[in-house]
Amino acid sequence: MKTGKEARLQIRKGKWSYPTSGIALGYTQANMVILPQKYAFDFFLFCHRNPKPCPILDVCEAGEYSPVLTTKDADIRKDLPKYRIYEHGILKEEVSDITNIWNDDMVTFLIGCSFTFENALIKEGIEIRHITENKNVPMYITNIECIPAGVFNGPMVVSMRPIKKELVEKAAEITGRYPKVHGRPVHIGNPSEIGINDIDCPDFGERLTINEDEVPVFWACGVTPQAALMRVKPEIAITHSPGHMFIMDIKDEELINL
Amino acid sequence: MKTGKEARLQIRKGKWSYPTSGIALGYTQANMVILPQKYAFDFFLFCHRNPKPCPILDVCEAGEYSPVLTTKDADIRKDLPKYRIYEHGILKEEVSDITNIWNDDMVTFLIGCSFTFENALIKEGIEIRHITENKNVPMYITNIECIPAGVFNGPMVVSMRPIKKELVEKAAEITGRYPKVHGRPVHIGNPSEIGINDIDCPDFGERLTINEDEVPVFWACGVTPQAALMRVKPEIAITHSPGHMFIMDIKDEELINL
Numbered sequence: 001m002k003t004g005k006e007a008r009l010q011i012r013k014g015k016w017s018y019p020t021s022g023i024a025l026g027y028t029q030a031n032m033v034i035l036p037q038k039y040a041f042d043f044f045l046f047c048h049r050n051p052k053p054c055p056i057l058d059v060c061e062a063g064e065y066s067p068v069l070t071t072k073d074a075d076i077r078k079d080l081p082k083y084r085i086y087e088h089g090i091l092k093e094e095v096s097d098i099t100n101i102w103n104d105d106m107v108t109f110l111i112g113c114s115f116t117f118e119n120a121l122i123k124e125g126i127e128i129r130h131i132t133e134n135k136n137v138p139m140y141i142t143n144i145e146c147i148p149a150g151v152f153n154g155p156m157v158v159s160m161r162p163i164k165k166e167l168v169e170k171a172a173e174i175t176g177r178y179p180k181v182h183g184r185p186v187h188i189g190n191p192s193e194i195g196i197n198d199i200d201c202p203d204f205g206e207r208l209t210i211n212e213d214e215v216p217v218f219w220a221c222g223v224t225p226q227a228a229l230m231r232v233k234p235e236i237a238i239t240h241s242p243g244h245m246f247i248m249d250i251k252d253e254e255l256i257n258l
Numbered sequence: 259m260k261t262g263k264e265a266r267l268q269i270r271k272g273k274w275s276y277p278t279s280g281i282a283l284g285y286t287q288a289n290m291v292i293l294p295q296k297y298a299f300d301f302f303l304f305c306h307r308n309p310k311p312c313p314i315l316d317v318c319e320a321g322e323y324s325p326v327l328t329t330k331d332a333d334i335r336k337d338l339p340k341y342r343i344y345e346h347g348i349l350k351e352e353v354s355d356i357t358n359i360w361n362d363d364m365v366t367f368l369i370g371c372s373f374t375f376e377n378a379l380i381k382e383g384i385e386i387r388h389i390t391e392n393k394n395v396p397m398y399i400t401n402i403e404c405i406p407a408g409v410f411n412g413p414m415v416v417s418m419r420p421i422k423k424e425l426v427e428k429a430a431e432i433t434g435r436y437p438k439v440h441g442r443p444v445h446i447g448n449p450s451e452i453g454i455n456d457i458d459c460p461d462f463g464e465r466l467t468i469n470e471d472e473v474p475v476f477w478a479c480g481v482t483p484q485a486a487l488m489r490v491k492p493e494i495a496i497t498h499s500p501g502h503m504f505i506m507d508i509k510d511e512e513l514i515n516l
């Protein structure tokens with residue numbers, strides 16, 4: 001599975017139902033959110049007003065399942081290995097195909113994912129702790145409020161990666177090249193300054209070892225718009241399952257300075 | 259009128275009803291489009307899919323008249339020197355205040371304007387012909403189709419500036435720094451390649467002198483989304499009057515590489 005297209009076809013045929021990290025390397029992977037049309041303008045605006053946690057890569061019209069800007073021949077109803085279906089904000093089911101519940105009222109948003117900048121960091125010799133420890137990245141609800149839009153509001157969620165002191169500026173610079181996948185860190189160092197009381201108790205994901213010569217570095221996280229959405233408790237919402245992303249036809253390198 | 263705020267207050271008081279070119283220099287000026295809520299998602303998507311002609315700087319919720327990202331204390335119902343009111347795609351009236359026809363169904367879009375990059379070109383010693391000839395910039399309907407979104411579609415409209423051959427690359431590079439105000443040219447040279455049959459007959463604006471040592475250079479133009487909107491013939495739509503822009507609190511320099 002060397003290209004996004006190859007990967008999507010394998011997934012569509014039911015031959016790959018695992019996390020997508022590391023497959024079709026170099027092709028951009030994205031968070032996905034599907035919601036009823038009546039919430040679509042407010043959600044679009046929420047993302048536009050909060051581009052660091054919610055960088056929009058592509059949006060489909062109601063009923064449309066092929067993202068025209070990035071991945072024209074995809075079928076987002078089948079091309080992700082796992083979906084989560086929420087009713088009134090509560091997880092109801094995890095499935096590998098949503099064709100049977102798809103309808104023409106559904107609007108799809110594809111949002112930048114940290115895989116893009118993690119690959120860039122690794123390429124430049126910066127260790128990504130949750131990968132080496134084989135864990136989920138730790139995520140924290142902060143005291144940084146997003147700019148509200150219509151029915152959507154809430155705090156920014158951040159992900160944390162421990163970085164060696166002497167590499168922090170380099171990591172910030174590298175990720176800053178990718179504004180469409182969260183960009184530069186939103187905070188470096190003292191967790192309590194952004195409302196995180198216990199770095200060892202993430203709100204989502206798993207705790208990581210932070211060594212003495214390392215600093216916790218915090219990036220805006222794509223869980224932010226999902227959390228804002230769930231707070232609204234829409235009658236139905238569908239997302240990718242964590243780590244089971246949508247793989248695009250565009251490449252990470254095309255996102256540099258975009 | 260040195261700042262955006264000072265300029266807006268003078269305009270709000272009725273003390274400035276002229277074009278805004280050259281006032282509050284350095285502060286970003288924007289195109290404005292107001293439309294009924296039912297068209298808002300499609301229009302947002304049309305702009306997102308066509309960022310060169312339709313670079314969105316700020317969007318207000320229905321009924322909201324202060325743009326939260328760029329110009330929090332503005333009142334877009336009073337802060338532009340002249341507005342155009344369209345009914346079913348037909349210009350009905352030109353007014354200096356829209357408070358009396360404002361309602362909670364109206365959604366406002368603020369879209370980047372070429373004034374920003376023209377100021378940058380002038381600063382770097384590149385002549386802007388329509389300014390020196392005291393004319394409106396010539397604009398042409400091209401054969402480049404925009405990516406449709408919902409009810410919106412149509413050709414890209416471009417503006418043309420004659421540039422000395424040896425300065426064309428420099429002009430392209432300078433304007434490329436400003437992706438949020440149309441960015442690099444969409445075409446350089448032969449007008450017929452983008453469907454322009456007679457460079458001396460622009461579809462909007464006025465013809466300009468093109469000297470022997472000059473090349474016509476074409477940039478995506480903010481008239482594109484207005485033209486797409488008028489084609490839909492909404493019961494009501496309001497725009498700025500040509501040249502009578504909305505002046506923001508953000509500065510042109512903040513838009514570099516944004």
